[in-house]
Structures are given as structure tokens and as C-alpha cells.
Amino acid sequence: MNNIDWSLLRSFLAVVETGSLSAAATQLSATQPTLSRHIRELEATVGVSLFTRSARGLDPTEAALSLVDDARAMGEAAQTLTLKAQGRSQQLTGTVRITASVVVAGLILPPILAGLRRAEPNIQIEVVASDLAQNLLRQDADIAIRMFKPTQGALIARKLGEAPIGLFGHQSYFARRGRVDGRDDLLTHDVIGFDRSDAIIKGYAALGLSATRQSFPIRCDDHLVYWNLLLAGAGLGFAQVPLASRYPELEQVPVDMNVPPLPVWLVLHEEVRSNARVRRVANHLSATLGDFFQDARAGNHRADRKPVRPNRP
Known part of the structure; x- marks a missing residue:
């Protein structure tokens, strides 16, 4: 194993982990022909076939599986060596x-x-x-x-x-819908919810508020889109207090939602x-x-x- 080019083993491990040349090429930012050539070179070096084709893609042979642990150990050693070399650099470039x-x-x-x-x-x-x-x-x-x-x-x-978490609304939302006077009042307001995550529903339940997915008229799991919905006045939304406080058009709802920072x-x-x-x-x-x-x-x-x-x- 000491005489094998690490680049060949790197390609070999990527194919084992992903199950195909295309997926491995994506993982390594390489091309399929390059990975195919690496596999052929490695097979010629070790003298055995490493993969068989199946409906699922490329399946490693028993010989290939016997090399995986050693290849991973070499990969970890190479990464450690690179990190140590980088750590000694004293240039601000x-x-x-x-x-x-x-x-x-x-x-x-x-x-x-x-x-x-x-x-x-x-x-x-x-x-x-x-x-x-x-x-x-x-x-x-x-x-x-x-x-x-x-x-x-x-x-x-x-x-x-x-980063404390608070419930915020845009001034245009409050002008349109009025203020939140207490926790129970939240059930009559538009609150931006999550799509697949049930974190907000669980948070409501901890406060004694009964809510379902349909209680939130707009739902999104992408946090950047969620933030822009809040800025657009689409509804009340949860945000990091130090971030929201930088936007004068956002106001925090004076209700303690018991969300941990x-x-x-x-x-x-x-x-x-x-x-x-x-x-x-x-x-x-x-x-x-x-x-x-x-x-x-x-x-x-x-x-x-x-x-x-x-x-x-």
C-alpha cells in the first residue's frame, strides 16, 4: 500500500462511498474519465478487480472491501499532514x-x-x-x-x-393587523411557520397554546426566505434579537415565548x-x-x- 499513489486511493474511496463514478466525480470535483482511469490504474497495481457493475451502480468486490480500512487510514494521515503544514504558514496571504x-x-x-x-x-x-x-x-x-x-x-x-430569539413583526404588519396583547392573542395573528419542522408547534404547546401546521398561513423551512417574509410584513416571525434590532422597521412582540437563546x-x-x-x-x-x-x-x-x-x- 505504501507505493500506491494517494490520488488513486482517494478516487477509489469516493467510488466505494458513493457507489458510482458520476457521484464520486461530483464529490471530488473531478471528471468521470479521470476517476475511471484511476480505478483502472489501481486495479493494475494491486492485480485484482475492485468493482462489478450492477443495477445499483458499482459494487465493490471482496478484494476492494479489504482495502478500504487501509485506504481510509492513509487518507486521514494525508489530511493530518496537510493540516500541520498549513498550521506552520506564517504568511498573511x-x-x-x-x-x-x-x-x-x-x-x-x-x-x-x-x-x-x-x-x-x-x-x-x-x-x-x-x-x-x-x-x-x-x-x-x-x-x-x-x-x-x-x-x-x-x-x-x-x-x-x-443570540436571544424573539418574535418580531414589521411596522406595516402591525398597522394592518394591530398589536399582540398576550400569548393567546397569537392565535388570531398571522405567524410565519415552518414547513416540515414542528419546532414552532412544539413551542406553542409548551406555552399551552394548541396549534397545527394549518395555524401558520405561510410556512417555510429556509431561514433566509423566512427572514425576508418577515421583512415583507407577511406575518410575525421568529428572529435573532441582535439581528432584528438592526432593522428599525421591525418591532419585537412584548410576549415571552420562552425560546432558549x-x-x-x-x-x-x-x-x-x-x-x-x-x-x-x-x-x-x-x-x-x-x-x-x-x-x-x-x-x-x-x-x-x-x-x-x-x-x-
Whole structure:
């Protein structure tokens, strides 16, 4: 196994994991002919057939399955070597890849990253906006902003603060529908719900409010679309208090919904924390996001203000 080109084993593992050349090519950002050539070269090297064709795609042979553990071990060693090499870089040049939720990446990070670009013009930034946790151990990203504490031992996590969640409405909505006087009043208002998730329905139940999916006239699981529906005055909606407080046209409903705040963590792999450009970006994110969520902890948001309450229609 020591004399086998790692690129061949990388292609081999991708085909084993995905079951087809096309899916493996997508995973590796390669072409099917390249992967097919890699499989042929690997078969010639080890002297056995590695896959058989079936209606499902490509099935690994017994010989192939016997190589999987060793190939994965080599992959982990290669990733560790790359991370350590990156960690020794002391140049404030190159690329740093950041992953964050769709809302954080789309609504909170842009001005923060604009400031970073002005301060560090030689550092290039890649942003992965995803509500799925990217794998830092596999180098899917260098830095992650997460709303949960990671548990993997090889990751370093720094808590930046907490994001309280509140129920908000656009001023145009209140002008049209009137105010919310209490929890029970929510059942007579348009609240933007989730489509497949039952989180809001469960939250209502915890407050003693009976609601079904049909209780929410507009439903969407995409958080960025949800946010824009709130801004459009389509209904009341749940949002992070420090974010919503930046928009003067949004007002927080003075009803305690007992929604726990979201913890905000900055996460990176321990092998890259000594990399100068990754450390510089991490420190910038830590300071700016820390200030952003510190305002929420200090109560410096519009929920403390009492907006003018127009008469009910």
C-alpha cells in the first residue's frame, strides 16, 4: 500500500462511498474519465478487480472491501499532514474558508468580512453558507461559526456569546393587523411557520397554546426566505434579537415565548490555529461577532423601546 499513489486511493474511496463514478466525480470535483482511469490504474497495481457493475451502480468486490480500512487510514494521515503544514504558514496571504449558517453568512458576516478585506487585502475569503455542519477534520472549511458546541476532540471552540430569539413583526404588519396583547392573542395573528419542522408547534404547546401546521398561513423551512417574509410584513416571525434590532422597521412582540437563546461558537481545527492567516481571520471574527452578540446580552436592542401602537383596524 505504501507505493500506491494517494490520488488513486482517494478516487477509489469516493467510488466505494458513493457507489458510482458520476457521484464520486461530483464529490471530488473531478471528471468521470479521470476517476475511471484511476480505478483502472489501481486495479493494475494491486492485480485484482475492485468493482462489478450492477443495477445499483458499482459494487465493490471482496478484494476492494479489504482495502478500504487501509485506504481510509492513509487518507486521514494525508489530511493530518496537510493540516500541520498549513498550521506552520506564517504568511498573511492565501485563502481562508469560513462556514456559517445561511442567516449568519447572509445577514451578519458581509459587513464583518468587508472590514476584514480592507484590513487584510492579501487574504482571500471563501464563504460556505450552509445549515449543515461542515467537516473541519476533512478540511471542508478552516473556520466554522456554529450554533452548537462541537464535541470532537481535535477541534478548538471559542464561545462568542448567545443570540436571544424573539418574535418580531414589521411596522406595516402591525398597522394592518394591530398589536399582540398576550400569548393567546397569537392565535388570531398571522405567524410565519415552518414547513416540515414542528419546532414552532412544539413551542406553542409548551406555552399551552394548541396549534397545527394549518395555524401558520405561510410556512417555510429556509431561514433566509423566512427572514425576508418577515421583512415583507407577511406575518410575525421568529428572529435573532441582535439581528432584528438592526432593522428599525421591525418591532419585537412584548410576549415571552420562552425560546432558549442560540449559543454562538467559533470553531477551528487545532492543527491550523498556528497558521497566521487563519488566526488573523479567527481573531477578527471573534472580536466583531463577540461585539455583535454582546449588544444582545447587554440589552442594547430595540426590544427595550416601546413603539407607537396604532389602533386596531
